[in-house]
Each structure stands twice: as C-alpha cells, then as structure tokens.
Amino acid sequence: MSDIVPEPGSSPANSTPRSPGPLGLFLVFNQIALCGFGGTLPWAYRILVERRKLLTQKEFTETLALGQILPGPNLMNLGAMVGHRFAGYPGTLAALFGLMSLPFGIIIAIGMAYREFGGLALVQKALGGMSAVAFGLIIGTGLKLALGLPRHWRAISLVLTGFIGIGLMRWPLLHVLAIAGPLGVWLAWRERR
Amino acid sequence: MNTPTPGQEAEPLDLFLHFLMFCLIAVGGIGTVIPDIHRYLVESNGWMTSREFLDAYTLGQVAPGLNVMYLPLIGWQLAGIPGALAISFAVMFFPATLTMAVARVRAIAPDATAGRALRDGLSPLTIGFILSTGWLLVNNSGHEWRGHVLTAIAVVITLHSRINPMWLMAAGAVLGLLGVVG
Numbered sequence: 001m002s003d004i005v006p007e008p009g010s011s012p013a014n015s016t017p018r019s020p021g022p023l024g025l026f027l028v029f030n031q032i033a034l035c036g037f038g039g040t041l042p043w044a045y046r047i048l049v050e051r052r053k054l055l056t057q058k059e060f061t062e063t064l065a066l067g068q069i070l071p072g073p074n075l076m077n078l079g080a081m082v083g084h085r086f087a088g089y090p091g092t093l094a095a096l097f098g099l100m101s102l103p104f105g106i107i108i109a110i111g112m113a114y115r116e117f118g119g120l121a122l123v124q125k126a127l128g129g130m131s132a133v134a135f136g137l138i139i140g141t142g143l144k145l146a147l148g149l150p151r152h153w154r155a156i157s158l159v160l161t162g163f164i165g166i167g168l169m170r171w172p173l174l175h176v177l178a179i180a181g182p183l184g185v186w187l188a189w190r191e192r193r
Numbered sequence: 194m195n196t197p198t199p200g201q202e203a204e205p206l207d208l209f210l211h212f213l214m215f216c217l218i219a220v221g222g223i224g225t226v227i228p229d230i231h232r233y234l235v236e237s238n239g240w241m242t243s244r245e246f247l248d249a250y251t252l253g254q255v256a257p258g259l260n261v262m263y264l265p266l267i268g269w270q271l272a273g274i275p276g277a278l279a280i281s282f283a284v285m286f287f288p289a290t291l292t293m294a295v296a297r298v299r300a301i302a303p304d305a306t307a308g309r310a311l312r313d314g315l316s317p318l319t320i321g322f323i324l325s326t327g328w329l330l331v332n333n334s335g336h337e338w339r340g341h342v343l344t345a346i347a348v349v350i351t352l353h354s355r356i357n358p359m360w361l362m363a364a365g366a367v368l369g370l371l372g373v374v375g
Contacts, residue, residue, distance in 0.1 A: 033258045040259050069312050070295060071217045072287035073261050080288040081296050092293060096285050103258025104281060107266045108274070110252050115270075118248065122370060129369020131251040131330075132340045133361045136347020138224060139327035144352055145320045155317040162321015166228050167328040173229045174218050177318070181220070185314030192310055 017054055019086040022094035028052060029079050029098030040075050054082065075099065154191070158184045203240050203271035205279035212264065212283035221319025223261045223284070227326040231333070240271050243333040250330070255362050340374040 020028060028047060035043040041064075048054050055063065060078075067077030076099060083095030117123050149155040158180065165176035211233060219226040227250075234240050241249075249270065253263025261284055268280035331344060347361055368374065 036257060036259065065312060066296065066308070067292070068221055069308075069315060070287065070292050071219060072223075072292070073259055073284060074222050075259055076285065076288035077292045080292040084293045084296065089293070092289060096289055099259060100281060100285065103256065103262050104265055104277070106258065107253065107256050107262045108269055108277060110256055111249075111266045111269050114248065114252060125369045125372060125374065126366040127248050127251055127369065128334075128336065128340065128374040129343065129365040129367070130255060130362050131247050131334060131365075132336055132343040132369070132374055133347045133358075133365030134251050134254045135327055135330045135334065136344040137254070137351055137358050137361065138323065138330065139344070140348040140351025142320055142323035142327055143348065145316075145323070147352075149317055149320070158314075158317035159321040159324070162318045163324045163328070164321075165325075166322050167325030170228070170232075172232075173226055173322065176322075177218055177220065180318055181315060183314075184318050185310055188314035189307075189310035192313075 017052075019091075020052070020054070022083075022087045022090045025083050025087060025091050026094040026098040028054070029083075029095045030102060032075075032079075033099045033103050044075055044078065048082065054086070154184075154187050201238065203238070203276060205268075205272050205275040208268055208272060208276055209279040209283045212280050213286055216284060216287055220315050221322065223264070224326055225319050225322035228322075228329045231329065234267065234271075241267070244335065245270070247330060247334060255359070336374055343368060343374060 032040055032044050032047050035047070045060060049057055049060050063081050064074065064078050067074045067081065070077045076096060079095035079099050080092045083091035083093070085091070087094065114123075118127075146159055149159070161180045162176065165171050165180070166173060212230075215226045215230055215233075216223065218229075231243070231246055235243050235246055246267070249263045249266050251263075253266055254260055256262050256266075264284055265277040265281045268276035268278070270276075272279070331341065334340065336344070343365065347365070350356065350361060351358070
C-alpha cells in the first residue's frame with residue numbers, strides 16, 4: 001500500500017509511465033468526465049488503466065479505495081492523487097479542472113433549458129420517468145454493495161444503523177456518523193488484531 | 194447546523210461553507226449526504242421544492258460528468274453563476290487539499306491495518322446511508338405506484354446486469370412520456 005502516491009518522479013523510469021504533464025492530465029480527465037454518461041468510474045478505469053496505461057489495475061483499486069474514505073467525490077480524490085503523482089500540485093489542479101470545467105458549462109446550459117421548458121407537461125413526464133429510474137439505480141447500487149459485504153453481525157447491524165438513523169429517523173448525518181462511525185471502526189479494528 | 198430564517202436569499206459564501214461541510218461528512222461519496230442537503234435546501238430554507246430538487250438530481254445524472262454535477266446546477270438555480278462556482282469549489286476543496294496530504298502521509302508511514310479498519314468500519318455504515326438516500330428520494334418523489342414499480346424494476350436490473358445506466362434512464366424517459374409514471 002506504500003506505493004499509492006510516490007513523490008513525483010521518485011519511481012524508476014521503467015515502472016512509472018512518462019508523465020503526461022498538467023495539460024495532458026487536464027485532457028485525460030476531461031475525456032473521462034465527458035465519456036461518463038451514466039457513471040464515470042468504468043471510463044476512468046478504461047482510460048487510465050487500459051488505454052493510457054497510467055496506472056496498473058492494482059494501483060487503480062488502491063487509489064480509489066483511499067479516495068472513498070476521504071471527503072469529496074471519490075473520482076475527484078482519485079484524480080487529485082493521480083494528478084499529483086504525475087505532475088505535482090499543478091497536476092492535481094489540472095485533473096480536477098479537467099473533471100469539472102466542461103461538465104460545468106454543460107450543466108448550466110441544461111439548467112437554462114430546464115428554466116425555460118421545465119414546466120412543460122411533457123418535460124415533467126419524461127423527468128418523472130427518469131427520476132424513478134435514477135432512484136432505482138441508487139437503491140440498486142446500495143443493495144449491490146450491501147450484498148458484497150461479509151455476512152457478519154457487525155456489517156449487517158451497521159448497515160441497519162445507517163439506514164434506520166438517516167432514512168427512517170431522519171437524524172442529521174453528522175450525529176449518526178459521530179456515534180456509529182467510531183464504533184464501527186473500533187469493531188473492525190478489534191477484529192483485525 | 195445553523196438554520197437561517199426561511200425566505201432569506203441564498204448567498205454564495207453561505208452555500209460554499211455549507212457544501213464544504215456536507216463534503217467533509219460525506220464518507221463514501223456525496224450520495225450519502227443527500228438527505229442532509231435536501232433538509233438544508235428544501236426543509237430548512239425553502240429555497241426549492243422537493244420536486245425541483247429531484248429534477249435537478251435527475252438532470253445531474255443524465256448530464257455528462259461526475260454524478261455530483263447536480264450540485265453546481267442547484268447553485269446556479271439559487272444564486273446564479275457565483276452560486277454555481279461556490280458549490281463547485283466546495284466540492285473540489287478537499288480533493289485539492291486533504292487528499293494529497295493523506296496520500297503523502299500514507300506513502301511515508303503506511304499503516305495498512307488502520308486504513309483497512311477505517312474502511313471496513315465505515316463502509317457498511319455508508320451503504321446504510323446510500324440506501325437512506327434512495328428511500329428519501331422515493332418518499333419525496335410524489336410518484337404513484339406505477340412510478341414505484343419502475344423504480345423497483347430499475348433496482349432489479351441494476352442488481353442483475355451490468356448494462357450502462359444511461360439505457361435505463363432513456364427507457365425511463367420514454368416510459369415517462371407515455372404516461373406510465375403518472
């Protein structure tokens with residue numbers, strides 16, 4: 001796990017691919033963002049690992065896992081670390097702006113269209129159908145992840161705690177996290193030792 | 194969380210600080226904090242209706258880019274381009290700061306057990322949060338039973354296939370136009 005983000009340029013030349021530079025990183029992450037209709041993660045993998053060979057499969061999984069426990073969107077954390085690895089801090093900014101800039105313009109354009117036409121019955125009907133599917137996607141993803149957990153009282157009771165606390169009781173996330181978070185980590189830590 | 198009086202305008206700085214906090218507590222992805230974002234925008238401040246929030250969320254899912262792009266959209270709807278930029282920078286803040294610091298510490302002193310305990314301990318909880326988000330979105334949708342059936346079908350397809358979700362969204366749009374959702 002120590003090789004997730006080595007200092008830029010510290011690895012032997014044959015194990016680390018040539019740095020694409022900040023502009024290259026901007027373009028790579030811009031491409032990932034624009035391909036990401038319906039989920040950017042598969043495209044991030046395809047482009048970073050398979051096409052550009054900037055990361056190995058193992059590096060990708062480990063960097064993503066670290067990105068998942070840090071605050072912020074997972075893929076942005078991944079982009080920040082990959083950018084930093086290849087071009088230092090300018091690389092980080094290049095990757096983040098690559099992910100955000102064009103989608104930002106596009107979503108504002110969509111917002112303008114929605115402001116103009118969002119009230120139309122046909123648009124509302126289409127949005128209603130799409131949102132029903134979008135809810136199904138998020139629930140399906142949650143269930144898929146839950147099914148991948150170990151069948152163990154610790155994991156099951158933590159899932160239930162999260163769902164009951166936030167979904168049913170509507171407690172603020174911070175409260176649930178502050179109490180159940182350390183408890184979950186402590187239980188997992190005890191199990192590992 | 195402070196709750197400004199309803200009716201107050203959304204200020205970009207206020208949006209920036211609130212979304213910074215949402216990102217800070219969003220372990221496991223921004224999807225886990227949607228119930229809190231909904232409470233802040235819809236219930237505490239009344240800046241948008243539940244319907245508008247869900248529409249923005251849905252538009253963000255079909256737009257190219259990360260699936261957090263509905264957040265700048267909401268920022269734009271509430272406070273124009275400054276609002277959109279404020280929320281975008283809030284979303285980018287931790288990736289641009291904390292992430293490298295943590296990665297650097299890990300590179301110097303990797304403690305795999307601590308990292309794994311953190312991940313193993315938090316991930317079941319975040320899965321509960323994601324399911325809560327789905328539950329809350331469905332409950333606020335105002336959809337009739339036919340809409341719920343469509344949601345259930347999408348759940349089953351997500352569980353059993355690796356189809357690109359855009360095809361499902363397109364099918365949802367067509368079914369919606371045909372009046373299936375009601």
